[in-house]
Amino acid sequence: MRIDQINDYKVQLPVKGGTYRMASDDVDALDSTIVEIVTDDGLTGWGETCxxxxxxxxxxxxxxxxxxxxxxPGLIGAEVASIRLLAKRMDELLNGHGYAKAALDMAFLDLLxxxxxxxVSTLLGGALTDRVPAYYSLIVGPPEETARIAAEKVKGGYLRLQVKISGKDLEEDAANVHKVWVAVGYRSRIAVDGNRGLTVAAAIHLDRLCQTIAFVFEQPCNTMDEAxxxxxxxTHPIYLDENTEDQNTVLRAISLDIADGFGFKVTRLGDLTKMAxxxxxxxxRSLPHSCDDAWGGDIMAAACVHLASTVEPRRFEGAWIAQEYIEGHFDAKNPIVIENGHIAVPQLPGLGIKPEPGxxxxxVAMYGS
Incomplete structure (x- = not known):
């Protein structure tokens, strides 16, 4: 099975229901890159980075x-048999840019x-479950509205909530956390996500303001040195998210005992294989972590869920997919959906996603025959 053609698509994913707000940016639409790899024996594999x-x-x-x-162009004619060999070939063609290579790696695994x-879960070591818990991300907003949505999502089956804070007004951030806690209490695990927006002093201050509330503090500050x-x-456990840009960084964080857990993203770490x-x-080291990505449609969601199913449940922090924030699906017959706060692991060969033709x-670009 050799690579015959690689097609590259640009797909706009508008944010459903308005702007997605977090400390670092406000987002109204996402530009997703879809990769289609066609082999000489007629199989098609799909990958995505967004x-x-x-x-x-x-x-x-x-x-x-x-x-x-x-x-x-350098992958045309390559045999799709060894994922490691294909990764080596990509590194020989371009240094770095793991977030782009991740889409190709995804398509290789889909084909294999x-x-x-x-x-794909079998190729990543084997699934331990047929459904994985999702977590819901509460964007920066008024405390009362944030708390209302939190209660609604817990009632809908979510076992973990991520409360995004702005880092601009500590009193309002603290009010958000307190209101969510009053609304859901121990019915859901809470992660307070600073998205790198706090100074060390502000992180300590917020920690003191919320000392009696059980949550994990996700990426409060910009750098690992600050963390x-x-x-x-x-008081609260510190999880690293945006800092986990490669395997060496994660290894350093573990060896220096900086992090109590991680928010892992497929494209940030470079690909599904590296994330595994x-x-x-x-x-x-018995460190908990999530399996998700920045954004994307059904292809990215399927990749995250396949990997998530291979993580021991007691260390799994949930999978975040963008399904609740975007309209429609790439594959209407086999969509990746959240039901009662959980996502079914695709059982079909490969990723289990076949985008509708056309x-x-x-x-936007075609390589090969």
Whole structure:
């Protein structure tokens, strides 16, 4: 099974219900890059990368497509058998840009799963469950409205809520956390997500203002150095999210005992294969983590859920997918959906997603025959 053609699509994903607000940016629509790989024996594999704007991480949509343009021609004719060998080939063609390589890696795994007639979760070590818990992200908003939505989502089956804070008004941020706690209490685990928006002093202050509330503090400050100074000075466990830009960074955070857990994203760590390595590393140290990504449609959602199903449940912090924030699905027959706060793991070979023919329109770039 050799790569015959690679097609690159640009897909706009408008945010349903208005602006998605967080500390680093406000987002109204997302520019997703979809990769289609066709092999000489007629199989088609799909991948996706969807940066949440150009400032959330050092990733952006134009960069993803430019990186694929560098890599794709050199993959034409390559055998799809060894994922490690394909990763080595991509690194030889372009240094870095893991968020773009992740879309190609996703498509490779989709193809290999179809060829072997197994789901991608099997290729990643094997599923431990047939449904995984999702978590809901409460965007920055008025405390009363945030609390109302929190109660609604817990009633709908969500076991974990992520409360985003602005980092601009500590009293309002604290009010948000308190209101959510009053609304849901121990019925749901809470993560307070600073999205790098707090100074060390502000993080300590907010921690004191919310000292009696049980939550994990997700990426309160911008750098790992700042996060390291919080250890022992705050009451709440510290999780790293945006800082986990590669495997070495995660290894450093673990070895220095900076993080009590992680928010892992597929495209940030480089691909599903690298993320599976971090899953196993966290298992050794019994560190909890999530399996999600910045944004994306059904392709990205399927990838996150396949990996999530391979994580030991007691260490799993949930999967975040964008399904509740976007309209429609790429595959109407096999959509990735959240029901009662959980997501069914696709059982079909590969990713289990087959986008509707012509759904993405004309490819913005085509490589190969």
């Amino acid at each position: 940066p949440i704007g150009p400032v959330y991480q050092p990733h952006h949509a134009l960069g993803a497509r430019a990186a694929i343009a560098e890599i794709a 799963g179809q060829k072997l007639r197994v789901p 390291s100074t919080l250890k022992g000075r705050v 390595t971090m899953r196993d590393l966290c298992a050794i 759904l993405f329109g004309q490819a």
